[in-house]
Amino acid sequence: MARTITIEAANGPAPRRRRAPAWAWASLLAAAAITGPLIAVVATAVAVPGASFRHIATTTLPEMLGNSALLALLVALMAGSAGAVSAWIVSTCEFRGHRVLEVALLLPLAMPAYLCGYVYTWLFDVAGPAQEAFRSLTGLRYGQYWLPEIRSLPGAAVMLAMVLYPYVYLLCRAAFLQQSVCLLEASRTLGHGLPRTFLHVALPLARPALAAGIALALMETLADFGTVQHFGVRTFTTGIYEAWFGMDDRGAAAQLSVALLGCVFVLLGLERISRGDRRFHPTTTRHPPLRPVVLRGWKEALAVFSCAMPVVLGFGVPAGALAWLALTTGDPLDPRRFLPFALNSLTLAGITATLAVVMAAVMAWAARMHPSPLRSTANRVASLGYALPGSVIAVGTLVPFGIFDNALDAWMRQRLGVSTGLLLSGTMAALVFAYLVRFLAVALSSVESGLARLKPSLFAAARVLGRTPGQAVREVELPLARGALLTAAVLVFVDTMKELPATLIVRPFDLDTLAVRIYNLASDERLAEASTAALLIVVAGLLPVIALTRAMRRAE
Numbered sequence: 001m002a003r004t005i006t007i008e009a010a011n012g013p014a015p016r017r018r019r020a021p022a023w024a025w026a027s028l029l030a031a032a033a034i035t036g037p038l039i040a041v042v043a044t045a046v047a048v049p050g051a052s053f054r055h056i057a058t059t060t061l062p063e064m065l066g067n068s069a070l071l072a073l074l075v076a077l078m079a080g081s082a083g084a085v086s087a088w089i090v091s092t093c094e095f096r097g098h099r100v101l102e103v104a105l106l107l108p109l110a111m112p113a114y115l116c117g118y119v120y121t122w123l124f125d126v127a128g129p130a131q132e133a134f135r136s137l138t139g140l141r142y143g144q145y146w147l148p149e150i151r152s153l154p155g156a157a158v159m160l161a162m163v164l165y166p167y168v169y170l171l172c173r174a175a176f177l178q179q180s181v182c183l184l185e186a187s188r189t190l191g192h193g194l195p196r197t198f199l200h201v202a203l204p205l206a207r208p209a210l211a212a213g214i215a216l217a218l219m220e221t222l223a224d225f226g227t228v229q230h231f232g233v234r235t236f237t238t239g240i241y242e243a244w245f246g247m248d249d250r251g252a253a254a255q256l257s258v259a260l261l262g263c264v265f266v267l268l269g270l271e272r273i274s275r276g277d278r279r280f281h282p283t284t285t286r287h288p289p290l291r292p293v294v295l296r297g298w299k300e301a302l303a304v305f306s307c308a309m310p311v312v313l314g315f316g317v318p319a320g321a322l323a324w325l326a327l328t329t330g331d332p333l334d335p336r337r338f339l340p341f342a343l344n345s346l347t348l349a350g351i352t353a354t355l356a357v358v359m360a361a362v363m364a365w366a367a368r369m370h371p372s373p374l375r376s377t378a379n380r381v382a383s384l385g386y387a388l389p390g391s392v393i394a395v396g397t398l399v400p401f402g403i404f405d406n407a408l409d410a411w412m413r414q415r416l417g418v419s420t421g422l423l424l425s426g427t428m429a430a431l432v433f434a435y436l437v438r439f440l441a442v443a444l445s446s447v448e449s450g451l452a453r454l455k456p457s458l459f460a461a462a463r464v465l466g467r468t469p470g471q472a473v474r475e476v477e478l479p480l481a482r483g484a485l486l487t488a489a490v491l492v493f494v495d496t497m498k499e500l501p502a503t504l505i506v507r508p509f510d511l512d513t514l515a516v517r518i519y520n521l522a523s524d525e526r527l528a529e530a531s532t533a534a535l536l537i538v539v540a541g542l543l544p545v546i547a548l549t550r551a552m553r554r555a556e
Helices: 002-011 022-047 053-059 061-092 098-104 113-124 129-138 153-178 181-189 194-205 207-223 226-230 236-246 250-275 298-328 335-369 373-387 390-416 428-452 456-464 469-480 482-498 501-506 514-523 527-555
Strands: none
Touching (some): 022 390, 061 098, 061 194, 113 527, 153 207, 226 514, 236 501, 250 390, 298 527, 335 428, 335 514, 390 501, 428 501, 469 482
């Protein structure tokens, strides 16, 4: 006992665990706010009867389910193969132009899928330049020849795959560069060439990265509205839009949203179950660096063609067509009338990016400085919004906001005889909230990856020098994480500029953005006039490509 007393007197009592400040609980509030739309959609689907849903279930629901499943399958096959093959070629081969192509393969990220669909429809439709040139060269008339129909489900799948394969490319390329060179060289020693080594060794080891990239592409596919609507393909997203606006039935829209959510979670669950307990990491990090194979002759030409075609089809052709249309025709509106569309898009994107980065920074630093299972789980829950389609988030945003507005209006009428009207529904605040639900995960992942690269000893050194935790963050960690914060802001800014389904459903009636302007004109087959707004969105989309390119260079 005396020894115990002596030790306690020398060392002092055990230090108490410092309580987390009030701001550190923001992750819990953010998670609750982000999951609010999801809970609202499920509650509405259960509580509010959809009078139109029975009619939809017996008529168009099987078509929606079949089209969505087939579209997802085709996009998974095309985007997965294009992304994985191009990533393997630029990672393991050396040929003229491979340093340019490994960056250029990211360019289709700047092209929204619906813009790609609008351009190719204009090019290859019956009255488009391609068929007119074909008829003038061959002397044939319409009906005397056969060409694949661009306005079809396979056509929509090709449009989506051309702009979504970079998700697979990015993750697979990182996986290939981290694989054990010993395994790849052992395969080559046993007589396997690069194609067989890719199929039997590298690709199975990169399965988690391949599955993650395809999952991102599939979530974007199921969330797409502009492309499938323009191509006349009925999916869950178009059904939700028609039920909300065409039938004025929020119950049916919520029930379709729940069905779409079920499809998303089934896709993710099937991949997790099929993976089982298998592990795909190397057993050692002691291996030599990867030595690329030098290609010449027809092999070099084939490699260049395989890597260049996705870039040309997914970015070169659409961007070139939009630039030509903008220069020759362009938007006929007076600049003073066109400017509000751009200002609305920039304002919404700027507000959303700022709020998303602030929320992500608070949540990431709270989990870093005051780690706990509850706070970590809250951050993961807050990241679920990116897996939700924009149409689902729109329904989940308008339902609770509408209930609040109606309840407040009824209370004010009863107590004060004054009508408050709609304070939140159909306002810019509701639209920004929907954007935050959708894209907070993008900002949070960027900030967390930036903080993971900071050594904890820097924070500890600042504390030893007498700085408070807040001062240590502001003076040491915040300047070092500035690049990650900027990357997060750019990514959210550009994603907000391109978002179409949530904007169409939640926006105020007198607020049009560049995306809405493009959709309205393209729906009327006026792509030449929509080219100006489309080109602005593409230019803005180049910003995250530049940011990703710089991050890749730093990682290498």
